[in-house]
Structures are given as structure tokens and as C-alpha cells.
Amino acid sequence: MQPIHDVDVIVLLAILLSSKRRPAELAEVVAAADFIQGVQGTLPSVVKLRAAFARLSEHSLINEADGGFALTPIAQKTLAGGARKATTSERLFAIKEKLGAYTAAEKGAVIDISEEQLSAAIATHRAAGEGAGQNLLIPKPKAAEDDRKKTTGPGLRQRKPLPARRRKD
Numbered sequence: 001m002q003p004i005h006d007v008d009v010i011v012l013l014a015i016l017l018s019s020k021r022r023p024a025e026l027a028e029v030v031a032a033a034d035f036i037q038g039v040q041g042t043l044p045s046v047v048k049l050r051a052a053f054a055r056l057s058e059h060s061l062i063n064e065a066d067g068g069f070a071l072t073p074i075a076q077k078t079l080a081g082g083a084r085k086a087t088t089s090e091r092l093f094a095i096k097e098k099l100g101a102y103t104a105a106e107k108g109a110v111i112d113i114s115e116e117q118l119s120a121a122i123a124t125h126r127a128a129g130e131g132a133g134q135n136l137l138i139p140k141p142k143a144a145e146d147d148r149k150k151t152t153g154p155g156l157r158q159r160k161p162l163p164a165r166r167r168k169d
Contacts, residue, residue, distance in 0.1 A: 004099045007044045007052040009092050010036055012099075015062055015069050016079055023068025026113070026121040034125060036088060046118045053111050060108035069111070078102060 014032035018024035024032070034043050044052070053069075056062045061075040071079070078098050082091055 004096055005048070005052065005055075006092070006096075007048045008056055009095045009099065010044065011049065011052045011056060012061065012071070012075060012079065013092065013095060015071055016076075019068065019070045023065045023070040025068050026117060027124045029069060030118075030121045030125045031128075036092075043122065046115050046122070049118055050113055050115060053113050057108050057111035059102075059104040060106060061102075061104075062111070063108065064111050072108075074102075 010033050011029070013036055014029050015024055017035070018028040018032040030043065030049075033049075037043060043049075053062070056075075057064070060072055061078075062069055063072055079095060082094055086094065
């Protein structure tokens, strides 16, 4: 696949993160891309994201299914086997190297996303970020009040109080 842009790698990794159990919606892909870029910078522009989706789908690395986006089996093989303790920049560089060696056997159907759809997905992600800590990528349920104050269990037994000190007169 030639040429390889940084945005392509970010979109691939974002789809990998956001489509674990089902195809990821566009807002989820944007949230994952923002999570990946969180340390390094801001989200890529709408034009770059649109071009990345078109390039990746043309090279048969992503496809559109059930109203969302998913990696093809070829892309899953390409992204598998990375170092677990690698930093984000090291992981992005390793994926970029693997994509440099990849050549598509056949051209895939180009996914054409309009700029309005991408702008709406970015606006949805930013509006969710302004809320009370809600994350579109992984919603975390809060523990019940009585579960957090639980003081009994293995290693948490209540100890017997020490006897009162006796005075010797």
C-alpha cells in the first residue's frame, strides 16, 4: 500500500479499538481516534479522515457492515502480534511498517463518507466529552454504594479490640 499516511494508521487502530464485538459507528471511531491522538495532538481534519477511509477501503483493509465499520480479516492479521508494552507512538510506527509491506490482492469498494457525516460525528464526540465524564468508547458502570463500603470478606475481618490497660497500684 503506497503511500502510507499517519491518518491511515490512526483510523485503522481506532477501528480496531472500537469494533471489538460489533462494527463501530462513525462517532465511536472518532472517539477512539481522539483517544489515540490524546497524548500526541488533536483529531485529524475532516478532509484527511475522509481520504483515509477511502484509501483503506480501496485497499480492502476496512469494510462497511451493519451501519458501522470493521476491519477485514487481512487487516486483523496485519495488526495482530504487536508488542503489548509498546507505547502508542511505537505501536503506530510498527503498524505503518506492516502497511508498507502490504499489497492488496484486489481493490475493494470505496467507502465514501460525506464531510457532513464526519463533522456531525466529531461534534457528537466533543459534546459527549463536555458532559460528566462520559466516554463513548467504553461506558463504565458505577458500583453500588453498599458494595464500595463493604468491610467484610477474605482478609477484611473485623478484629477484636485490645483489652483496657490495667493500672497497678
